[in-house]
Amino acid sequence: MIGAEDEVHDSLSEELDRITGNAAFAVAEFGAAGAAIWRLYRDENGTPRAEQPSVPQSVMKDPDAFYRDVDPVFIVRTSAALPDNLFDLLAAARGVPVYECRKPLEDQIRKAITDSPLPLPYELAVFRQVPPGRPDAGRLVLAGHQIFPPGVTHGYRVAVRVRCEPTDGDGTVFAVVTRERRPDIPPNDQALRPVQIQSAMVPAGTYEISAELARPGRVLLHGLPGPLSKFTGSWDSVRHQVPDRLAAAEPVHLVCLVETSGDDDRLELRIDRLSQLIEEAEQGGGELSVSVVAYGPHAVAWRVDERQVAVPAWAAQGTRAVQELRGLARRPRDPREYRRAAQLECALETVARHLSERDGRPVIVTAGGRPPHPHTMDTRTTIIPCPERVNWKWQADRIASLGASFGALRDSGARADVWRTLGHDAMATVDDAVDIPDFAVRLGLRTAAQVVPFPFID
């Protein structure tokens, strides 16, 4: 038996090309164990499908009925020995080609479907925001963003830049869709039909992903930070979760307390980390205001001038705050400063006094190392008390009562109790690498109180 695999492949491809709409065709395999009939058609997305229809025994025994009802485009014979009825059918072949192959027909069909070009463009289901200036500016529209043009075949790759918003729920849905082309409906209103729906828990941010056509009906997405899994919900339910517009994320007031004592390298580290955090928080999408509060030790000696807690930026824009932070690196220093504490208690008091609900939920992040001055004589530490008798615990409680979260970027050696309180929601040591996105998430700087199921294309 000479293999006729190539002819079978070509023939399948030609037939697949030919069918559109509800059209279908059948092929048959005759083997030692009997016959297998395959019906090939395209689904609503144009994806070729193959199924085995049930054919009554009577049809398989009656050549007339077989060539009329099954009407195979060709027959593949995979065995020399055949059941008697199949010999009878072959004998009455009436011009239907018979190929003798070793390869099972099923494999041949699979290969032909994989190799077939896309009849319709594939699109990624994305959100677009109605641009400013239009009557319904800011409204979210679920749209298709074309990733594959018609005619491309498996292995085709394309890069897409998507932005994911923070979302509640099951993460971001990556759905490949086709569009129902109806000339009577404007393209934006044409219904999207899912080809493949997956989802992933993705931190908010912009991602460069690449989409690869594995075969018609199957698209691989590379470049997301988390694994994709099969989406368990239905297309209709997710499609109806589309919010009308992005809820302004809860306004947040990020207050950065930075200890300016210690050596220059350490101060620079603190400034760097805080700046990174501010930049990260700015990506949060919500309304953000940032304050910078700088503090060093109290002047504990008559010969040293007291330097008050400084507030170079209050409820300012992120960029302004970063600028002011950077400016702190050049502050002058008195070699006669106290070394065992810093006026962290007075910095907290300053924050508590200035905070207002208007500026958003407070997020207090302290970058420092020294303990605060105690409010009274402390014989355990013998640290000189605060001249204003400010109690850091009371101030921290006052701030906490406003719904604040607390993050600490402390020196590795800092052990005082205060750091446990100030690092209540997120704690890292400045000397080590800090996972700033994670730090921001733990402080609620990057979350939304809304389900935003699809990625954005800007």
Added chain:
Amino acid sequence: MATTGMGSAKAGVPDDGKRTYRSEPGIAMLGATGAGKTTFLGALQIALLQDERGWTIWSKDPASRREMIKMNTALTSEGEFPLPSTGIDTFDWILGSRRERTERTGRLRSRSFEESVQVTLKLTDASGELARSDQMDLDDRRQLVEQVAGSQGILYMFDPIREFNRGDAYDKLFGLLMDIIATEAEHPGFDGRLGHHVAVCVTKFDEPRIYKTAESLRMLVWDSHDAAGFPRVHDSDARDLMHRLCRLSRSGTGQAVPQLLERYFYPDRIKYFVTSSVGFMVSERTQRFDPQDTENVYRIESGEALIRGPVNPINVVEPVLWLVEQMALNG
């Protein structure tokens, strides 16, 4: 009085109604490294100036004079402490004062005259390092032992903070006493005890742990005339306070220090004082003592200790004058 050992005191001949009393007692300072010996000496000058009894201090010896001025400027102008001592320093300082004296001239008659008093202090300030027993054979140590043996008075500086942290006062004192006794025992008539007058100074009273301990024992007393409101511990409570502080010591042997002193010296020649060379912190704003912020010392970035405010020595003149008086009385 003899020229050796017990110093000398002479009264000038009365002529124009003025007399001069001179005495040259030797006083040695003992105490562990960092106990505050040298600071005490520097504070003595300041304390004398502030003292109402009108004592003056000066020196004929240029080296002693230079040291005196250096210590004074460091403490008052710079707020700096002396560097740790190395070896042994001896200072010849003269304490001067005037006193009213009444002298009987007949069976019923007496007359008063003003007497000028000059006491030459030979002060020995040795590095606390010399009290270490592994220093036993070094020349400096031998010299220290001789100087102590040759003095009539001892200022023993006991630093409770060092006792908290190290707890080695007893061991060091014991070693040193043994050496001194070995020297003294060569004198005929030695009865097993040393004849010195000993002023035991519990130092650094301004330090919070010491202050709080005294407070908790209700030992603090206030002088209503004191403008800044500084508390003190009465001398009669000083030994108890020291005992209490020693209970907190790391090794626990600190408690035995008074017993050791009282065994090898005559107990009636020992007196306890609670002192602070730099005194209490005075608030710059209120100009007053603040019971929540007592310590007048702080540490800067480099690790160096500095003085925070003005220096108002507490009980610095008293032990010295007590020694001078005792030595004069006992000749």
